[in-house]
Amino acid sequence: MKTEIIKNANQVIAKFSGRLDTAAAVQTAEDVQPLQEVSNSEIILDCSDLEYISSSGLRIFLSIRKDAAAHGSKVIVSNINADIRQVFMMTGFISLFEIR
Amino acid sequence: MDLHSEMILEEYRQALPVLEDMEQKVLVALREMLDRNELIVTAIEGRVKTEKSLAGKLALKGGKYSSLRDITDIVGARIVTYYTDDVDRIASMAEQQFVIDWDNSVDKRRLHQLDSFGYNSLHYVCRLPGFDFPFELQLRTTLQHAWAAINHDTGYKSGIEIPKEYMRRMNRLAGMLEMADDEFSRIRTEINDYRRRVQKLVQNGKLDDVLLDGDTFRSYLQAKPLDALNRRIAAINQAEIQEAPLMGYLRVLKALKCNTLGDVSRLIKQYEEDAYLLARHQLGNTDLDIISSAVGLQNICVVCILSSGGGKIGLERLFDALNGHNSQNAALAEMTFAQAETLPFMR
Numbered sequence: 001m002k003t004e005i006i007k008n009a010n011q012v013i014a015k016f017s018g019r020l021d022t023a024a025a026v027q028t029a030e031d032v033q034p035l036q037e038v039s040n041s042e043i044i045l046d047c048s049d050l051e052y053i054s055s056s057g058l059r060i061f062l063s064i065r066k067d068a069a070a071h072g073s074k075v076i077v078s079n080i081n082a083d084i085r086q087v088f089m090m091t092g093f094i095s096l097f098e099i100r
Numbered sequence: 101m102d103l104h105s106e107m108i109l110e111e112y113r114q115a116l117p118v119l120e121d122m123e124q125k126v127l128v129a130l131r132e133m134l135d136r137n138e139l140i141v142t143a144i145e146g147r148v149k150t151e152k153s154l155a156g157k158l159a160l161k162g163g164k165y166s167s168l169r170d171i172t173d174i175v176g177a178r179i180v181t182y183y184t185d186d187v188d189r190i191a192s193m194a195e196q197q198f199v200i201d202w203d204n205s206v207d208k209r210r211l212h213q214l215d216s217f218g219y220n221s222l223h224y225v226c227r228l229p230g231f232d233f234p235f236e237l238q239l240r241t242t243l244q245h246a247w248a249a250i251n252h253d254t255g256y257k258s259g260i261e262i263p264k265e266y267m268r269r270m271n272r273l274a275g276m277l278e279m280a281d282d283e284f285s286r287i288r289t290e291i292n293d294y295r296r297r298v299q300k301l302v303q304n305g306k307l308d309d310v311l312l313d314g315d316t317f318r319s320y321l322q323a324k325p326l327d328a329l330n331r332r333i334a335a336i337n338q339a340e341i342q343e344a345p346l347m348g349y350l351r352v353l354k355a356l357k358c359n360t361l362g363d364v365s366r367l368i369k370q371y372e373e374d375a376y377l378l379a380r381h382q383l384g385n386t387d388l389d390i391i392s393s394a395v396g397l398q399n400i401c402v403v404c405i406l407s408s409g410g411g412k413i414g415l416e417r418l419f420d421a422l423n424g425h426n427s428q429n430a431a432l433a434e435m436t437f438a439q440a441e442t443l444p445f446m447r
Contacts, residue, residue, distance in 0.1 A: 055339075055390045062342060062390075085428065086435055090382040092395030094419070095344045100426055 003031035011042045014064075017049035020057035029060050039071035048079035053087055065096065076100055105158035111168040112154055115233070119148045119175055122231045126177050129228065130237075133197050134179075139189065142180040142242045149174050168233070172204050172225040175235035180245045183288055184281040187239045191222055194237055198226035201234060219251065220244045220278065243277040295319065301361075308362030317350050320361050329372045329396035333379040337389045344392035352401050352421050368400060374407070374445040375399035382439055398422075402436060407445040412437045 001024035006013040014032055018024065035043055045061060047053075053061075065075045078100045080088065088094045101109075112119075123146045130144055149157075149171070157171070165171055181187055194200070204225040221240040228235065240248065251270055254262065299319050301310050310316045326346075334341050358364045378399045383391075405414040415433035423429060440446055 055388050058388075058390050080428070082431065082435060085432055086382075086439075087386075087388065089432055089436060090379070090386070090395075091388055091390060092344060092392035092398050094423060094432070095346075095348065095394030095398060096342065096392050099423055099428055 001028060003028050005032070005034050011044060012038045013044045013046050015046040015049070019052040020050060020060070021052060021054045022056045025054070025056035025060060028057070029063075032060060032064055035064055036067045036071075038068070038073050041073050043068050043073050043075045045075060045077045046079060047077060047081070047084060050084060051081070053084050058087070058091065058093060061093075061097070074098070101155065101159055104163070105155075108158060108165060108168050108171075109151065109155060112151065112174070115168060116148070118231070119233060122228060122233060122235065123148050123175050123177070125231075126175065126228055126235055126237075129197065130177060130179060133193050134190070137189075137193055139186060140182070141186065141190075142182055142245075144177070144179050146175070146177040149176070172201070172234050173236040174233055176238065177235060178238040178240070178245075181239065181241050183285045184241050185285050185288075187222055187241060190239050191224065194224055194226065194239075198224075198228060198237075201225040201227065204234075219248055220274065221248065241281050243281050247274050247277050307365050308360050310361040312350070312353065312358055312360055312364060314347065314350060316361055317353075317364075318347065320364065321346055325365065325368060326393070326396040329368070329375060329400075330391070330393050332376050333383070333395055333399075334391055336380050336383045337387065339383075339389040339391045342390060342392045344394040346394055346397055348422055349394075349397050349401065352418060355417070355421065356401065356404055367404060368397075371400045371403045371407070371445075372396070374403040374443070377443055377445075378403060378440055381443060402440065403445055406437070406440055 001016070001018035001020055004015045004017075006015065012035065014035060016028070020028055043064065045064065061075075061077070068075045075097060076099075077088075077097045080099065085099075088097070088099065127144060127146045134141060134144070154171070154174070158165070168174060179190055181190065205223060207222050221238050221244060224237045224239070225234050226237050247270075254266070254270070295315060298310055298316050299322075301307070302316075302319050302323055307320075310320075330341055333339075353364055353367070356367065358367055375396060376399075379395060401418055402415065405411075405418060408414075410417075412430075412433045415436050416429050419429035419432050420426075
């Protein structure tokens, strides 16, 4: 599992690659910590290379969303594959995130 | 400027740091007072009179003051409210918070004759414990503030006395704004009354009498009508439930022909079992142990659309309404339809 943070002018992109499962969650939670300092920006969680997400991964996304809301930022989940889309649907997370 | 006024100006120069400290402490005290009472206002502002402004005042009526302490507006604070009722509420709070010098305080709103209109504000001269100087607290509504600011700009800036005709027109506007202020307050009172009536109807279960709109739906959700269903769904995988906003479903419920809260209540009752079955079918063979509190209502809407023949297009419209229109929604509809296809409500 790999997480890359790319900062642009009005946007911060967190690009996830691999399987975000329980084993990868601890490292990923550390990797996304720079997002906590982002304020008044759009945070894109780019999932184009994310193969799988578990409950632990959903909790990381949720925590990014909470921090972002507290700092006036907005989180967008982009390019999710069919399996992850299904997870978002089944858990009702599509009501928590803007999905593009 | 005479020697006496010069002495007051020198006193001002010496006291300036204390006055600036006092202004900051007054603003903090006012903000805390409003926060404690959960009152939201348009603006809280403060200033220490500038040396130039003080010199102007002394040039006009310097003999009236024996020392700087007699100048009641040397430090000023102003609270601008949304509503005229709030001016009186804040006045009452200030009476508790500060020592009021009633001899120098004036309610300009009450000074007008029955047939006159113009500057409207409440001015209290107050004392903050620990400081020898008074400060003036001005309370006015946003409309009164706008009138006073424009009147000041047009009336005083040029240094030329303006003709009576223009003053009459300004005062006419003051009368109109007074009516608007009263109307805003009346509207707020009536909206609050309406909300209370709706909450009572919701509490008493008379939901057919309540039209579905943003306010009524919010009141209805406060009664947690979907909690039982969400808890059942969470129990499938012993999941935790994350609170999610449900107001986005208002548009969906209206599209599903819910006109009253009674309609919403019946929709939930009619489809909650199938909504649970759909969740069990989806989540039962996963280890997902976190759900959002939107999942119950989401599944109810899915089941309602599918069991009334809405098909994939109906689902895509649902996701468009919830997510905004985007290319992912068709795939989401396709997938949801495929998952639900074998369930009893599809027969």
